[in-house]
Amino acid sequence: MAGATVPYLLLLPVVLVMGAILGYPIYNLVRLSTQRYGLFELLQHHGIPVGLHNYGSVLHDAVFWHTLLRTVVFTIVNVGLTMGIGTLIALLMVRVSAWVRILLAAGLVLVWSMPPVVAVQVWNWMTNSQNGVLNYILTELRLGDYFQHNWYETPFSQLGMVTTLVVWGALPFVAITVYAALSQVPRDLIEAAETDGATAWRVFKDVTVPVIRPALLILTSLSILWDFGIFTQAYLLIGPGHIVPENYLMGVYLFQEGYVRTDFGRGAAISILMLVIVALMSAVYVRRMLKLGDEA
Amino acid sequence: MKLRVVAAILVAVSLGVVAATAQAGGQRVTANKLTVWLQVDAQSGWPEVVAAANQQFQQQNPGWTVDVQYQNWGDHLQKFDATIAGNDTPDVIEMGNTEMTKYMAAGAFADLTSAKSQFSNSSSWLSGLAKSASYGGKTFGVPYYAGSRVITYRSDLFKKAGIKKAPTSMKQFQADLVKVGKMQKKVKGFSPLYVGGEDWYTALSFVFDYGGSIATTHKGKWIGTLDSPRSVAGLTAFKNFFKATQSKSTATLDGTSPFPYTVFSQGLTAANYGPAWYSCCTGAKYKTATAQFVMPSHVAGKSMPGFLGGSDLAVPAQSGSKTQAIQWLADFTSTSNERSLQAKGNIPNATNLLGASVNERAAAQSWFVPQAKHWVDVENGNILKTMLAQILTGRLTVKQAASVASDNIAQTLNES
Numbered sequence: 001m002a003g004a005t006v007p008y009l010l011l012l013p014v015v016l017v018m019g020a021i022l023g024y025p026i027y028n029l030v031r032l033s034t035q036r037y038g039l040f041e042l043l044q045h046h047g048i049p050v051g052l053h054n055y056g057s058v059l060h061d062a063v064f065w066h067t068l069l070r071t072v073v074f075t076i077v078n079v080g081l082t083m084g085i086g087t088l089i090a091l092l093m094v095r096v097s098a099w100v101r102i103l104l105a106a107g108l109v110l111v112w113s114m115p116p117v118v119a120v121q122v123w124n125w126m127t128n129s130q131n132g133v134l135n136y137i138l139t140e141l142r143l144g145d146y147f148q149h150n151w152y153e154t155p156f157s158q159l160g161m162v163t164t165l166v167v168w169g170a171l172p173f174v175a176i177t178v179y180a181a182l183s184q185v186p187r188d189l190i191e192a193a194e195t196d197g198a199t200a201w202r203v204f205k206d207v208t209v210p211v212i213r214p215a216l217l218i219l220t221s222l223s224i225l226w227d228f229g230i231f232t233q234a235y236l237l238i239g240p241g242h243i244v245p246e247n248y249l250m251g252v253y254l255f256q257e258g259y260v261r262t263d264f265g266r267g268a269a270i271s272i273l274m275l276v277i278v279a280l281m282s283a284v285y286v287r288r289m290l291k292l293g294d295e296a
Numbered sequence: 297m298k299l300r301v302v303a304a305i306l307v308a309v310s311l312g313v314v315a316a317t318a319q320a321g322g323q324r325v326t327a328n329k330l331t332v333w334l335q336v337d338a339q340s341g342w343p344e345v346v347a348a349a350n351q352q353f354q355q356q357n358p359g360w361t362v363d364v365q366y367q368n369w370g371d372h373l374q375k376f377d378a379t380i381a382g383n384d385t386p387d388v389i390e391m392g393n394t395e396m397t398k399y400m401a402a403g404a405f406a407d408l409t410s411a412k413s414q415f416s417n418s419s420s421w422l423s424g425l426a427k428s429a430s431y432g433g434k435t436f437g438v439p440y441y442a443g444s445r446v447i448t449y450r451s452d453l454f455k456k457a458g459i460k461k462a463p464t465s466m467k468q469f470q471a472d473l474v475k476v477g478k479m480q481k482k483v484k485g486f487s488p489l490y491v492g493g494e495d496w497y498t499a500l501s502f503v504f505d506y507g508g509s510i511a512t513t514h515k516g517k518w519i520g521t522l523d524s525p526r527s528v529a530g531l532t533a534f535k536n537f538f539k540a541t542q543s544k545s546t547a548t549l550d551g552t553s554p555f556p557y558t559v560f561s562q563g564l565t566a567a568n569y570g571p572a573w574y575s576c577c578t579g580a581k582y583k584t585a586t587a588q589f590v591m592p593s594h595v596a597g598k599s600m601p602g603f604l605g606g607s608d609l610a611v612p613a614q615s616g617s618k619t620q621a622i623q624w625l626a627d628f629t630s631t632s633n634e635r636s637l638q639a640k641g642n643i644p645n646a647t648n649l650l651g652a653s654v655n656e657r658a659a660a661q662s663w664f665v666p667q668a669k670h671w672v673d674v675e676n677g678n679i680l681k682t683m684l685a686q687i688l689t690g691r692l693t694v695k696q697a698a699s700v701a702s703d704n705i706a707q708t709l710n711e712s
Contacts, residue, residue, distance in 0.1 A: 038402070039377070039380075039398065039399070039402040039404065040402040040403065042377060042380050042381055042402075043380055043402055043403055043404055043613065043614075045381075045383075128553075128554070129549065129554075130554045130558070130559065130562075131554075147484065147485060148485055148546075150546075150548055150549065152548070153548045153689075239553065240370055240676075241494075241550050241552065241553070241678065241681065242548075242550070242678065242681070243678065244677070244678050244681075244682050246682075256676075256677075259374050259377070260374070260673075260676045260677075261673050261676070261677075262377060262398075
């Protein structure tokens with residue numbers, strides 16, 4: 001009798017806290033998404049129920065679909081680069097001498113500790129078309145005439161710059177975690193494979209990867225979630241004065257519709273849709289995690 | 297049994313946390329404090345005017361304190377919206393004159409019509425500013441100050457190029473600039489007149505100079521007019537002017553990054569078109585060589601209409617201290633304070649205070665954005681900047697880009 005209720009009782013505090021900090025806001029968000037809620041309604045503190053109108057208008061908005069596609073491509077590119085480069089750095093860390101490894105790790109931690117807003121500012125300075133150090137260095141190295149080159153000329157180049165910033169900021173976590181996972185790869189397995197004449201690539205593919213796969217899976221899934229919802233870097237690096245539908249990512253689209261145009265109902269509908277998309281992606285992640293748990 | 301005790305304690309603790317956080321949100325200080333939101337311009341440009349108003353206000357209202365909180369143009373509206381949601385608005389807020397209509401239409405500001413007589417010079421307020429602060433025949437704001445746009449230039453370079461007088465037509469001005477450009481062609485990155493291509497305040501001045509406009513109303517609906525023949529002529533003139541005066545394409549830079557006066561201070565341009573206060577920041581090296589004149593029109597002898605920027609001060613409808621807010625506004629916009637603002641290079645808020653500075657002469661010919669409640673969405677949607685980038689990079693013809701922008705503007709302005 002006591003044994004059956006104890007687990008639930010123990011879960012209760014968590015459920016209560018989660019309910020308070022997640023459930024209530026989400027309930028409010030859903031309610032808001034079914035209302036007309038602009039500046040006028042904000043002043044009255046009272047929305048006008050419109051059913052699913054906001055969802056209909058978002059789903060019929062070409063900007064939504066273009067933004068979704070752009071964000072998916074952006075996410076694939078960013079996660080791919082983050083995982084690829086991050087793993088390479090981790091492999092490098094295994095091979096280098098101890099003090100180089102410490103230096104590398106310290107550098108990574110420093111990158112990690114920089115708040116995104118500060119990083120954006122530094123990026124802005126470095127890539128500034130008038131006085132940026134990047135243009136100066138590229139020109140001095142005779143790689144072409146980069147005098148007053150504008151790195152933010154097209155939506156493609158703008159999102160390219162955002163990608164460099166996002167990947168740079170995401171690398172430390174991936175590199176350090178993969179490095180930790182790599183230390184779990186049994187040395188004798190690798191030696192055995194090498195004795196059998198396996199190439200370095202073969203060893204990596206068939207010995208190392210299977211051992212670190214759980215870590216890679218978790219990192220990839222988390223990176224997808226983070227990069228899909230990115231806002232700070234995209235909004236601040238491109239700059240509010242250059243945010244246009246052609247360079248929207250989902251997070252920016254949500255902000256523009258909800259806050260800048262003061263259409264909170266529509267903004268809420270967009271965030272619910274984003275929530276659903278992210279939830280679907282997390283479901284895949286959670287399932288993989290559970291499966292891994294069973295295997296272990 | 298022990299486990300149950302532990303669980304009960306945990307529940308109690310978590311409930312306590314929830315209760316504590318719920319309490320923290322509800323507190324509000326209402327005791328004799330006036331909260332004023334001003335833009336940072338006041339903090340950096342004329343803090344003594346603010347101090348003078350506060351002092352006068354406190355003499356009239358013993359026991360009251362004034363909490364002036366300085367805001368940035370980029371996010372002050374979003375912050376204001378948040379205070380509306382939380383019933384915690386400031387008692388006075390500075391608004392850009394293009395930002396007023398949306399908030400007046402929604403009922404965000406207190407009606408100041410009956411209090412108008414308390415404000416100095418209210419019968420002769422600058423009509424441009426007074427119009428931006430009124431809606432449906434009522435007054436919702438007090439004009440604060442205005443600024444017109446003038447040419448700030450390097451007199452030493454103009455002199456060296458043999459230019460003796462300020463140009464009286466656009467054609468002559470453009471020829472003068474080309475002359476300066478030729479003389480300086482060894483200076484890498486030099487633009488005779490630096491302007492960011494997306495600086496729509498400059499581009500639209502050409503539009504208005506050619507008799508064009510942004511949008512008009514017809515039977516209660518907005519119609520975009522940037523694709524009208526006159527507007528297109530103005531945009532084409534801007535494109536030609538831009539191509540003739542820029543060293544390297546700055547087509548996708550806007551008016552603030554970099555600031556035109558920064559380019560000036562680096563010796564990379566001979567002129568800027570912008571607010572008169574640009575003379576503040578042309579650099580110590582060029583301080584004595586900095587001079588200004590009114591931008592000439594394409595019609596010889598006339599001046600080009602410039603954007604009349606400015607600020608109004610409003611009292612949010614939710615303010616609990618409206619009487620005091622109005623009093624502070626009266627103190628802040630007194631004749632002596634407006635004179636101080638004028639001395640800093642601003643245009644004071646009333647015609648009877650106007651002087652003959654280049655800034656004030658330029659204000660005689662001015663244009664303003666459409667008074668529509670969604671105009672601010674056109675600005676924040678960067679519709680005009682997109683159009684200018686398309687025109688100047690050659691991605692679209694003037695006509696095509698203007699027509700796209702015109703449709704977008706009409707659609708935005710006609711939203712319910």
